[in-house]
Each structure stands twice: as C-alpha cells, then as structure tokens.
Amino acid sequence: MSEMKMYQVSTLQALMLGYSRAVISVSELLSHGNIGLGTFTDVDGEMIVLDGSCYRAMENGDIATAEPDRGVPFSTVCTMTDSKPMEFGFMNNIEELKTALNNIIDSHFGLNSMHMAHIEGEFEVVDARSESGYESVHVDLKTILGKTQKAFKFEKIKGTLVCVYFPDYMDGINAAGWHLHFISDDRKHGGHVFDIIMKSGKGQISKINSIELKLPDEPIFDTYSLKKASEEAIKEVEQGNGNGSGGKQ
Numbered sequence: 001m002s003e004m005k006m007y008q009v010s011t012l013q014a015l016m017l018g019y020s021r022a023v024i025s026v027s028e029l030l031s032h033g034n035i036g037l038g039t040f041t042d043v044d045g046e047m048i049v050l051d052g053s054c055y056r057a058m059e060n061g062d063i064a065t066a067e068p069d070r071g072v073p074f075s076t077v078c079t080m081t082d083s084k085p086m087e088f089g090f091m092n093n094i095e096e097l098k099t100a101l102n103n104i105i106d107s108h109f110g111l112n113s114m115h116m117a118h119i120e121g122e123f124e125v126v127d128a129r130s131e132s133g134y135e136s137v138h139v140d141l142k143t144i145l146g147k148t149q150k151a152f153k154f155e156k157i158k159g160t161l162v163c164v165y166f167p168d169y170m171d172g173i174n175a176a177g178w179h180l181h182f183i184s185d186d187r188k189h190g191g192h193v194f195d196i197i198m199k200s201g202k203g204q205i206s207k208i209n210s211i212e213l214k215l216p217d218e219p220i221f222d223t224y225s226l227k228k229a230s231e232e233a234i235k236e237v238e239q240g241n242g243n244g245s246g247g248k249q
Contacts, residue, residue, distance in 0.1 A: 004082060005210040007076070023215075025069050035079070037181040038076060078191040078208060084204065113207050118204060120158075123198050
C-alpha cells in the first residue's frame with residue numbers, strides 16, 4: 001500500500017495575512033494530487049480540484065477550467081490511493097454533515113490525522129461564496145473578502161463536495177476541522193461552502209499522515225509575521241458572517 005501524502009502550497013496563516021502571490025502554477029499543483037481545494041493569485045476565485053482537473057469558481061459562482069499557468073498562492077491536494085466508502089442520508093445543514101464526518105474519522109482513530117474526502121450528493125440547497133481578484137501586499141484576507149466576496153445559493157442541484165480535514169493542532173497551517181468546496185455535476189457552478197441541505201450522498205474518505213509543505217521562496221514572504229492571524233478571524237473567513245449560514249454581500 002503506497003503512503004498517501006498531503007501536498008500543501010504555503011499556509012493558511014500566510015494567506016490570512018495577505019500573502020496571495022503565486023507560489024507555483026496550476027500545472028505543477030496537479031503533478032502532486034488529483035483532488036483538493038485552494039485559491040488563485042490575488043484570491044481570484046475558489047479552487048476545486050477533482051478527478052485530476054482544476055476548476056475556478058468565479059465571483060458569481062460560475063465555473064471555469066483553470067489555466068495551467070495560473071498562479072496558486074494556497075492549496076491542499078492529494079491522490080487518494082486508499083479510501084473507505086461513506087454513505088449519508090438527509091442532512092439538514094453543514095454542521096450535521098461535519099458531525100457525521102467526525103464520527104467516521106473518530107471511529108477509525110483519525111481525529112489527529114489529516115483527511116481528504118469527496119461526497120457525490122443531491123442537494124436541496126448549497127449556500128456558497130467566491131470572490132474576484134484583489135492585488136495587494138499585506139492586506140489581510142478578511143479585508144479582501146469584505147471588498148470582493150459574493151455569496152450565492154444553488155437549489156435542487158447535484159454535485160460533489162470536496163472536503164479537507166486538518167486536526168486542531170495544525171490550525172494555522174490549514175483551517176482546523178472540515179473545509180468544503182462544491183462543484184456541480186455539469187461543472188457549471190461551485191464555490192466555498194457555507195451551508196447545505198443534502199437529500200443524500202455517498203463518497204470516499206482517506207486518512208493521511210504525511211504532508212509536504214511548499215513555502216514561498218521570494219524574500220517578501222519573510223516580511224509577514226505569521227503568528228498574527230487569530231482563530232476568530234480564520235473562523236469568520238471560513239464561515240462568512242460567523243454563523244455558517246452565509247457571507248457578506
């Protein structure tokens with residue numbers, strides 16, 4: 001059995017504090033994994049990597065295939081070579097789904113490991129967001145999203161949730177807990193997920209105990225004090241307005 005490895009570009013702390021410059025390209029990212037999520041240079045849209053293709057959710061929730069030379073400032077991908085099946089019934093909101101996912105990893109003694117998962121589901125509602133690019137230096141992500149983020153809802157839609165889990169002690173390297181992005185089956189709609197109502201779903205989950213971290217190599221990266229982004233700020237960026245049910249308009 002080959003060992004699975006998370007490949008991560010930069011850190012969430014760096015992105016939170018405004019480091020949104022390209023570290024690698026989309027084509028290089030895809031050489032390290034075929035499923036995952038992230039964003040693009042200047043936080044120009046939400047990234048969904050699925051089945052070896054990289055997609056960009058634009059500010060209106062429409063999907064475009066990301067160009068091979070487009071820059072990547074932050075991303076987490078892997079290749080799921082060993083996974084376990086999952087199946088879900090009706091989920092009234094994202095917290096119910098996260099609890100179900102936590103129960104799965106807890107039952108396999110995985111709460112202190114990383115996980116990658118995908119769930120193909122039928123959804124009554126997907127409450128999501130994306131954003132347009134904002135070129136800046138040392139402008140924090142919360143401020144950028146306040147200027148560029150758009151929230152939207154998809155109704156009665158089929159698609160895939162790409163789900164990444166990092167344990168609490170790795171908070172700052174990535175977001176602690178579950179982070180979900182969505183892409184529709186027709187590859188036309190998607191974004192960062194705030195909330196869902198899911199009729200049913202099934203998928204696969206992989207436990208991962210190794211990570212390769214690609215840090216930026218340009219001098220300006222060392223001008224960022226990477227201990228400043230607070231847990232509260234990270235939660236607000238992840239959940240939009242702090243309650244998990246939508247984002248700033």
